[in-house]
Amino acid sequence: MSRPELSTDLPFLVADLSLAEAGRHQLRLAENEMPGLMSLRSEFAESQPLAGARIAGSLHMTVQTAVLIETLVALGARVRWASCNIFSTQDEAAAAVVVGPNGTVENPQGVPVFAWKGETLPEYWWCTSRIFDWSTEAAEAGADWAGPNLILDDGGDATILVHKGREFELAGAVPATAETDSVEYGVILDLLRDSLTTSTDRWTRIAAEVQGVTEETTTGVHRLYELERDGQLLFPAINVNDSVTKSKFDNRYGIRHSLPDGLNRATDVLIGGKVAFVVGYGDVGKGAAEALRGQGARVIVSEVDPICALQAAMDGFQVAQLESVVGQVDIFVTTTGNFNVIRPEHILEMKHHAIVSNVGHFDNEIDMAGLAKIEGVSRVEIKPQVHEWNLPNGRSVIVLSEGRLMNLGNATGHPSFVMSNSFTNQVLAQIELHTRLEAYPIGVYTLPKLLDEKVARLHLDALGVELTELSPAQAAYIGVSVEGPYKVEHYRY
Amino acid sequence: MSRPELSTDLPFLVADLSLAEAGRHQLRLAENEMPGLMSLRSEFAESQPLAGARIAGSLHMTVQTAVLIETLVALGARVRWASCNIFSTQDEAAAAVVVGPNGTVENPQGVPVFAWKGETLPEYWWCTSRIFDWSTEAAEAGADWAGPNLILDDGGDATILVHKGREFELAGAVPATAETDSVEYGVILDLLRDSLTTSTDRWTRIAAEVQGVTEETTTGVHRLYELERDGQLLFPAINVNDSVTKSKFDNRYGIRHSLPDGLNRATDVLIGGKVAFVVGYGDVGKGAAEALRGQGARVIVSEVDPICALQAAMDGFQVAQLESVVGQVDIFVTTTGNFNVIRPEHILEMKHHAIVSNVGHFDNEIDMAGLAKIEGVSRVEIKPQVHEWNLPNGRSVIVLSEGRLMNLGNATGHPSFVMSNSFTNQVLAQIELHTRLEAYPIGVYTLPKLLDEKVARLHLDALGVELTELSPAQAAYIGVSVEGPYKVEHYRY
């Protein structure tokens, strides 16, 4: 995908109608698998609760996100979008969103999207900065300026940009890039330094305009709690990540689907009868173990948390240290979010052609750097995202997605139905901030349990689920309302 | 079981050595299945953290509880015990505890236990009041009075007695029993009225002496939170019920074991191939559904909470309203804790010889009173705890344990290993209150996660689980200590 001129205000992908048509097709299929979002479109078609909302979105620009964006629009919002990862954009989805359901290349009717697959870091941060530029909308409204009043974030990049931009504007200068700064932070500093040359209060005005942010992931939520703790948070934030219908569905049921999918697409190796080792028995590990057992593998689990270890044992899995069984294992899957959980000394003990894969977090969960440093090691590409590492001991192992998330790299990530749960939480969170802002003084919140339950409720019909209704007497008996919420806050599901 | 003279101070069961020997035998087997408690005995053999503790215990006097009691003693405590249910005492376990591991009938060395199977309500409350009478211990110590300094409670009866006793002593009178009072409350009032005639400050002194209570169940915890909310709580309370190693293990894995056990002992009916209907998909319902599927039944679930309903669907179960499928079902199991979830109108639609059972809560979860009122209905006892109800439509249904908890009534309740988790929490909670009371101002607390993790940790070896240890670098990377705790408070497991 070639990139647009960085100077242009026009969203990138308008030019390609065939791409947009292909994307539109996929959107149509995905809509059927995202009943939560489609239900919101029906429910709020008339009331338009997001009328007046101007949403700056930063989240992987996939087909599922396209359905999210068009749902926000259907509820009255205006939207601008960037991806939150340089590789995760599906160009046809971006194109379809830009053109819109009824648009043409000449007359795109959709949403400005600043994203393409394979951005450089400067391009990525340029894209992110573009979602805060609402000059077109300002012009339409005859205003001399406009910015977003809501952020929808995944990982916190958009939120951080606003906080840092304002901070440096208040300070009057962007600090010099230090040697110890990461490359990426240098790019951010460059961008903000440029910004400061053209405006001394751009980010300050934006920060004042933004009424809140809804955040998708653990990483972003972690940043928000730190800002809150340090008294630096500028607007209320809703932690979508910790909704039950997000964390307990996305993690467990998403991985149950996409782990065997990734293994199959990458290797075509029979899972049945094999010994699989799952590092970690949190929600992701639970989903992984269930999927592998469901395919007839014998699953061994490792854990550091004795509670999760006991759960694994009670669920019938052997729980062992990696060192104890490494030589018996055919398939390794890491799910921890920690680092160096599979290390070179483990890899050197593995069976010939053992498969090594990660669905946890970064590529340091498997110590890829350490693997590359083993003396005499060599790497052969079997096909993209599948590499055979020949070891000095004469054996070789198969590493998927270069140690990165194999359910994304070797398969297609979470299916639409799972994302529909996550994104319905997002939309409800945006509605909360837009319509009931007074209920959210600056701070970090999870969605009220009632809305969490609503998200689940909107996904039942599609699965043919008949929900039972409490009688008023029954509701009174257990001290809840007929409409819910039904559980105490600390209920674990 | 004949009952003792109510006036005697001597615990009841001392006289029967063969009973004690039978109980001792069962204790020995149970100890092997309660590694958490046995580990605490080893760990604290020397330090004796409960030295000086005088514990008044009110909890089902079973074999497992006997192992708990002897663990408390092994850690230095003195203990007096009553059951918390008129039917739940296993007499041989009580006898064994009274005699003690090295005692004889003539010279019992154990713990005074006031409990036998089949108490009347006045007997029950007399027993409960006896655990607060520590005159023997006072005499030994040359003191003119002694009371317990800790309560270990299940359901809150012991705690309530202290609170009510003190309240009426302060008021100078026990109110007359009102017509609207329950029978049981009348018994309590009678007991306290008697007490007031012999002492005007007995309960006031006891209340002052008690430093805290540890509570086992949902019901008792609910009462404690109400006392706290109303500013009436007299001492700190630790909510053992909501430890992960209690609620997520006891409820799910306990029922997975004891539900099919109860069905089999009651009916000998093949579970495989049958249609089972599980009302509720909380932890108990999850365990029930898993057990029935594991025996080859087809399981249908009903739910009022859309989140749990969605979980059931994602776990592969049909989710339907009872009304939709009642005529297809062979085995009904209620798990809700609500009332009237299976009603006469449902029962009249059931298949001939459908099995109706409850593992949720009280006997009103199945509307037994309503069933008995169906015109023309008649009840035949097949064997104890198994009744055939002949319906006017010519069909009959099989009701287990008269609608009460069938895993207790038709089987033997939770196995020792499950109770070892719960009771290890109890012991740790007692140690907390006894040794770190200053950390617990009056209020209701759950155990720190680190202790919850410790409970799990003590049960791993018995199952052959190898726990993995974080390196200091890994612990730092995810921001935890190497020793734990490993998760944020709201983590759902």
Next chain:
Amino acid sequence: MSRPELSTDLPFLVADLSLAEAGRHQLRLAENEMPGLMSLRSEFAESQPLAGARIAGSLHMTVQTAVLIETLVALGARVRWASCNIFSTQDEAAAAVVVGPNGTVENPQGVPVFAWKGETLPEYWWCTSRIFDWSTEAAEAGADWAGPNLILDDGGDATILVHKGREFELAGAVPATAETDSVEYGVILDLLRDSLTTSTDRWTRIAAEVQGVTEETTTGVHRLYELERDGQLLFPAINVNDSVTKSKFDNRYGIRHSLPDGLNRATDVLIGGKVAFVVGYGDVGKGAAEALRGQGARVIVSEVDPICALQAAMDGFQVAQLESVVGQVDIFVTTTGNFNVIRPEHILEMKHHAIVSNVGHFDNEIDMAGLAKIEGVSRVEIKPQVHEWNLPNGRSVIVLSEGRLMNLGNATGHPSFVMSNSFTNQVLAQIELHTRLEAYPIGVYTLPKLLDEKVARLHLDALGVELTELSPAQAAYIGVSVEGPYKVEHYRY
């Protein structure tokens, strides 16, 4: 249970009406779980295909067998019955059959049954000989003699008695009991020696009258094939054991139900989280492994047959030699039908309180004799059928049912629904021999696949199964009849 006078012709249990009433109650419940038999009663109520049949039955006199007997009667047969095991009679079932559904003690209307729980060997063989004495029926018919014309056998004792009796009558003498003869064979020789003193052709006439036998088990079938091979078989035999609806249902689904039932009733030990070792992965082993996994155990399997071993691996189980893992295992289950598969040297390596049990065959599958011979071993009875064996190494193991079939000894054997499949095969086999004898020259046969399918068909409604029907065109396309049979003979299911 006291025994009758051996000389009397009257069946034993008539005297006790309360026993008969208790049995009648159980029959009524069992009938609902035996839809195959009850369907045959409806189907053949009018045509009475067994009119004229005089059936001598030798099969465990349980509640399920009672339903079988009354089905044979409902189809027109006259029946006399003995048990095929000295311990397996359920007296209340026998009593109910004798009295009959509408009889009284004074006027029993049922079937003569010669069986009680706890027979001696001479009593057992006397009972077996009584099922061949049809003098009452002869008297009724004004004939001077009558014998059965069909045998329904389990294990072959009735069949063997006829063959041996005739053989010795032809020889004119019963051989002296040799020192090497088993005790039981000596009892048989005594009985036949007595018989020869009163009649020189009793068994010869019976053998001539008998038109065929239907045999229930592997052991009996094995004897029949030997008789056939040696040219000594006197009448055709139908091998019911190898019907698919017998061997694949009884073995697999029966044990899946009764194994955990036996473990629970015997020990109350939590199965979840434990390591279970299943010796053998035939149909019984498959059922055992599935049941244990369904309860959350981690199951390890051993096998000698590489095909079954590979199946176990493909089903996700670890396959190991007993010696490799014996010290990790909590629960042992043997399912092989071989001998000495668990031996003293294994037992000495087991964990403390490991549970050792057998659902395979005889009590030599676990080498009980070898266990008893270990120097310094001692046995303590925990309760009937549950023994702790204290080993010289300071550990002890729990042995169930003294090494005999624990699903019978500690639980109640196969549930009615499973037996309904087996017994429906029996009834159909009896009808075949009675109505189409010409199709069965002397030899051993399995039931035609069409009847095997019919047995299955009769059990579908009770489970709510909707069967699909082939169109004539579809049937033609795959070369079968619309009505079946649907598979080639060697199809493995």
Next chain:
Amino acid sequence: MSRPELSTDLPFLVADLSLAEAGRHQLRLAENEMPGLMSLRSEFAESQPLAGARIAGSLHMTVQTAVLIETLVALGARVRWASCNIFSTQDEAAAAVVVGPNGTVENPQGVPVFAWKGETLPEYWWCTSRIFDWSTEAAEAGADWAGPNLILDDGGDATILVHKGREFELAGAVPATAETDSVEYGVILDLLRDSLTTSTDRWTRIAAEVQGVTEETTTGVHRLYELERDGQLLFPAINVNDSVTKSKFDNRYGIRHSLPDGLNRATDVLIGGKVAFVVGYGDVGKGAAEALRGQGARVIVSEVDPICALQAAMDGFQVAQLESVVGQVDIFVTTTGNFNVIRPEHILEMKHHAIVSNVGHFDNEIDMAGLAKIEGVSRVEIKPQVHEWNLPNGRSVIVLSEGRLMNLGNATGHPSFVMSNSFTNQVLAQIELHTRLEAYPIGVYTLPKLLDEKVARLHLDALGVELTELSPAQAAYIGVSVEGPYKVEHYRY
């Protein structure tokens, strides 16, 4: 892939070395997953049991088949190969086989392969005829003629060609193509007509030379039994299809793997929580149902055979007629081998975007022709092998692989490990015919159970399975040899 000149004798793919290298890479990975074949290479490296064998092979020219071919060569055989399906060739595998492990394009050292992806029917039959032309080998040997002495067949095309060729040569003429002949049969007649013009005894000589055939599939086996029945079979045949290690592994465990793989690659739809309908509960249906349940789907099964229907119920599945539930189902899978099991009237009742797929047999299992004839229907290609059929009722359904086998069309078919079982049977069968021909008079045979067990045995080490060995006493006790076979012939596994 362009095709070679039909007149050339040179195998087609030699020219492309990069293709061969890619194929060689895949072979290397597959070898690790085909331990049965690799074990045979070791075991027979020295004895060379196939020395002198000239094998004409007709079987899908995939990577797994390449490992088979090179195993045959490693055991001493000479081989020529064609595919048995116009679409199934993997060109890189074919190229690798032609070049051979140590060959070059200029100097190929491998096996002549006549196969490429996407042959026309005349090309297909030309390729098949070429595997019978061993003139090169004849020339090498200085003989004036040579033909194969063994056939390895899949579906019977190679066998049929020999039989028909000889038949027409004996008749002296090839019959004219009739209007009722299929197009393909016309192509065969054309080829044989050409053959007759150049030689009057080519196929007669070939038929005389061929000593036997080993056949892979049901279809081919069916043809062989017909030839035998009609007295037309010209040489002995071994039915590999009905080895336990073929039919019970290939069908069940193969589909368990490749069904969800195909669904995922085709649609990316979440399987969890969905309602899946599996038509047929034979081995393929059992594998399909297990896979779908393992992913969290709710599975409903339909069956015509009451035994299989009862098995499905006992395994916990709802068994229903398609008509009863068609409107609730998200994913349809046919597994029957019958035709018209899903018909237009069903499709018109389906949910919007229901997925319709077949893993059973031909594309008439789903009535694709009938679907196309629905008035107003239209078809849109979503991507290759995935089509949306828009129905006149406003809904649409997603049909995979145009109704053909979706595990081949949307995924990659059976994994190597499964094929290793099938192909090890093939090699052993070839050795039997080549070394013990006298044991196989003309007829159709299955492999002796001992060899079936050997196939399993060769796959155990790779899965870490420890096999247990019978002691001689144990073997004697159950009447088998220590080395096997261990079961009676009709054992069902």
